[in-house]
Amino acid sequence: MGNLVAIVGRPNVGKSTLFNRLTKTRQAIVNEEAGTTRDRQYGKSEWLGREFSVVDTGGWVVNSDDVFEEEIRKQVLLAVDEADVILFVVDVMNGVTDLDMQVAAILRRANSPVIMVANKTDNHDLQYNAPEFYKLGLGDPYCVSAMTGSGTGDLMDLIVSNFKKESSEILDDDIPRFAVVGRPNAGKSSIVNAFIGEERNIVTEIAGTTRDSIY
Numbered sequence: 001m002g003n004l005v006a007i008v009g010r011p012n013v014g015k016s017t018l019f020n021r022l023t024k025t026r027q028a029i030v031n032e033e034a035g036t037t038r039d040r041q042y043g044k045s046e047w048l049g050r051e052f053s054v055v056d057t058g059g060w061v062v063n064s065d066d067v068f069e070e071e072i073r074k075q076v077l078l079a080v081d082e083a084d085v086i087l088f089v090v091d092v093m094n095g096v097t098d099l100d101m102q103v104a105a106i107l108r109r110a111n112s113p114v115i116m117v118a119n120k121t122d123n124h125d126l127q128y129n130a131p132e133f134y135k136l137g138l139g140d141p142y143c144v145s146a147m148t149g150s151g152t153g154d155l156m157d158l159i160v161s162n163f164k165k166e167s168s169e170i171l172d173d174d175i176p177r178f179a180v181v182g183r184p185n186a187g188k189s190s191i192v193n194a195f196i197g198e199e200r201n202i203v204t205e206i207a208g209t210t211r212d213s214i215y
Contacts, residue, residue, distance in 0.1 A: 003052040003163045005045070006083035008076055008107070010099035011059025013091045014119040018146035019043060019056035022156070040075050047156040050163065055079045060103050083112050085162045087155075088138060092118040092129045096136065104136040113162045116141045117155065122148060 005022075007015045020026055023043035041056040057079045058072035080086060088107055090100055107114045118130045121143035133141040142158065144151035180188045 003050075003084045003165065004082060005052060005054045005085045005087060005159055006079040007054065007056050007087045007089060008080060009060065009089035009103060010097060011061060013059070013089045014146045015059070015089050016041075016056055018087070018089060018117065018119060018144075018152075019054055021146045021149060021152055022054050040079050045156075047160050050160050052084075052159075052163070055083070060099060062099070062102065077106075080107070080110055080112075084164065085159055086110060086112050086114045087117050087159075088114050088136075089117045089119050090133055090136075090141070091120050092126050092133075092141075092143065093120045095129060095132050100133075100136060104138055108137055114138050115155070115158055115162070118143045119146050121145050121151065 007019055009015055019041065022045045024045075025043060043054050043056075045052055045054050057076045060073060060076055062073075086107060088103065090096070116133055116136065116138045118127075118133060118141040121127050121130070122145045127143045130141040130143050142151065142155055144155050146152070180192055182188050
């Protein structure tokens with residue numbers, strides 16, 4: 001299997017925007033509403049001749065009114081467990097929050113290298129806010145703007161330098177593809193989970209649980 005990069009963090013720090021930037025797609029839905037992303041969303045990226053996978057995750061929340069809170073946390077932990085490199089995204093405009101501290105506590109125990117991404121550094125003055133994130137105990141914060149692309153080239157260099165294995169993934173563009181569609185609450189996510197033998201999609205009785213198109 002090829003290298004996998006997981007993007008994690010609290011809600012509204014720009015994880016899906018960064019995912020779209022790294023994969024050069026608009027695959028992930030981007031919205032200012034917290035909790036837009038729920039399931040793990042996978043995509044492909046390439047840098048310096050190295051292909052790798054990227055996984056976007058929902059925002060880490062606790063003690064909220066979000067009925068999907070626990071299921072989102074499960075999806076985040078699954079992504080962290082399978083990742084070769086973890087991107088911990090924080091918001092340089094808002095600084096360190098309690099949720100950032102909780103995510104950092106989990107990532108400090110991770111077996112894979114963690115890169116702290118100080119997102120929303122949309123101008124040079126904002127980079128002076130980044131040193132606050134040293135208190136999270138995860139090394140240097142790397143300032144980027146996922147919206148404009150500023151700093152993402154250096155970030156990609158760093159990601160690739162942390163890979164410990166060569167990609168052995170063989171992609172066959174000719175394999176059959178199946179789309180599972182239907183009205184809300186017909187059991188689409190349940191049947192996909194049954195096909196692939198894992199809890200890939202969050203399943204609830206609430207209409208509209210699945211938002212992104214999940215590959």
